[in-house]
Structures are given as structure tokens and as C-alpha cells.
Amino acid sequence: MSAIDFSALDAAGLNLQAVFDLAALPADVRAPLDPAGAYRRLILIGHGGRTLWERVQAARLSSEHPIDDFTRATVVAWLAGQLPGVAHALVYPGDGPVGLQALGRLAGWHHESPFRVGVNAAWGSWFAYRAVLLVDADLAVTPPMAGESPCAACAGQACVSACPADALRERAFSLAKCIAYRRQADSRCRVTCVARTSCPVRPEHRYDDAQIAHSYVRSLAMIERWG
Numbered sequence: 700m701s702a703i704d705f706s707a708l709d710a711a712g713l714n715l716q717a718v719f720d721l722a723a724l725p726a727d728v729r730a731p732l733d734p735a736g737a738y739r740r741l742i743l744i745g746h747g748g749r750t751l752w753e754r755v756q757a758a759r760l761s762s763e764h765p766i767d768d769f770t771r772a773t774v775v776a777w778l779a780g781q782l783p784g785v786a787h788a789l790v791y792p793g794d795g796p797v798g799l800q801a802l803g804r805l806a807g808w809h810h811e812s813p814f815r816v817g818v819n820a821a822w823g824s825w826f827a828y829r830a831v832l833l834v835d836a837d838l839a840v841t842p843p844m845a846g847e848s849p850c851a852a853c854a855g856q857a858c859v860s861a862c863p864a865d866a867l868r869e870r871a872f873s874l875a876k877c878i879a880y881r882r883q884a885d886s887r888c889r890v891t892c893v894a895r896t897s898c899p900v901r902p903e904h905r906y907d908d909a910q911i912a913h914s915y916v917r918s919l920a921m922i923e924r925w926g
């Protein structure tokens with residue numbers, strides 16, 4: 700098996716990477732991605748912290764989806780340098796269904812938080828999935844990220860009490876309450892999630908306000924579009 704150099708992705712802020720053996724993935728995760736069994740490895744790529752946003756801002760892309768476009772260009776260039784001529788498919792960002800959270804759980808990145816965004820001990824909730832790549836190469840598989848869910852030892856559960864919609868009580872997230880509150884004209888959650896920003900885990904990696912707003916403006920627009 701061969702190792703692969705992720706340093707160029709790290710420098711671009713795409714600083715979370717996990718290599719999976721496609722054949723070892725659960726069938727319900729693997730089958731929609733590679734129905735013909737054409738590839739040997741899946742590479743899950745994410746970002747943690749603020750660096751990716753800084754790189755995207757510096758690139759000054761005039762694009763409706765600057766993070767996706769920056770990610771796509773960066774990953775394609777990186778792959779061409781690392782594995783020239785190797786058959787591959789970039790399945791995310793894209794239009795097909797990809798079980799990102801299922802992959803995140805297997806990678807050790809995703810532990811369920813009360814507000815349903817993934818959380819881990821290294822990054823808090825300040826990480827996200829950015830790309831999924833299939834390659835026909837015999838790459839070394841990476842071990843899962845170590846660490847228990849920070850929620851397991853969180854006595855105060857600041858996120859639960861901070862939610863202005865009271866949507867996180869009884870360990871059962873109420874999407875209906877969350878959406879109804881976010882749509883209010885005077886909502887504090889139109890461009891953020893107050894629960895998420897109240898979590899004390901890894902505050903040094905918290906996105907800046909513009910990055911948070913970029914994400915939550917888009918989710919609110921989808922809520923408004925679909926009623």
C-alpha cells in the first residue's frame with residue numbers, strides 16, 4: 700500500500716482527510732457511490748477551523764458556491780499531482796446522494812450534538828465535509844480520529860439552554876421548533892445557531908461571523924424556498 704501526501708490540501712484549509720477501503724464500507728454507504736465496484740478507495744475530505752474560509756476569501760472567486768468551487772479546483776489539482784493517470788471520481792460536491800454523516804461517523808469526526816451538527820474533541824462543531832473522492836489506487840487506510848464525544852462529559856449542556864426556540868430539550872431535536880423560530884423576522888438564528896455558538900468546545904476554531912452567516916443564510920433560504 701502506498702501513502703499519499705496531503706500537505707497541499709492542509710495548506711488550502713482542506714485539513715481533514717480520511718482514506719477508506721471501499722470494499723470494507725457498509726453496503727448501504729458503498730453501493731450508491733460505486734455501484735460497479737470500479738474503485739478501491741474513498742477519500743473523505745473536510746475542513747476544520749478557519750483556514751479554508753480565509754483561502755476562499757483570498758481566491759476572490761466570483762461564484763454562487765465559492766467554497767465548493769474552490770474545493771473542487773484544489774482537490775482536482777492535488778489529485779493530478781499525487782496520483783497522475785489514476786481512475787477517479789469526485790462524487791461530492793455533486794448532485795448525487797452521499798451519506799456524509801455516515802462517513803463522518805466512520806472517520807471518527809462526527810458525534811451527534813443536541814443541535815444535530817457533528818461535534819468532536821479536536822474541532823468542536825467547527826468542521827464540515829467538503830469533498831468525497833473515489834480512486835482506483837491501493838492507498839493506506841487511515842485510522843479513525845481518536846476521542847470520545849465531548850457531549851458525553853458536558854454537564855452544563857450550554858447549547859440546550861441557549862436555544863431560543865427550546866428545540867433541544869429531552870435529547871430530541873425538534874426541527875419544527877427550530878425552523879419556526881428561524882423564520883421569525885426578529886429571530887436570533889437567521890444567520891447563526893445560538894446553540895452552536897454557545898458550545899464551549901474548541902472555541903479557538905470557531906468560524907468568524909461571516910463564515911457562520913454564509914452557511915446559515917443558505918440554510919434559511921432553503922427553508923424559505925421549501926416552506
Ligand code: SF4
Pocket residue numbers: 812813814818849850851853855856857858859897898899900
Ligand atoms: S455544549 Fe456540551 S452538549 Fe452541547 S454540543 Fe457542546 S459539548 Fe455537546
Ligand code: SF4
Pocket residue numbers: 814861862863864865866876877878880881888891892893894895
Ligand atoms: S438554529 Fe436557533 S432555533 Fe435552531 S437549534 Fe440552533 S439555536 Fe435552536
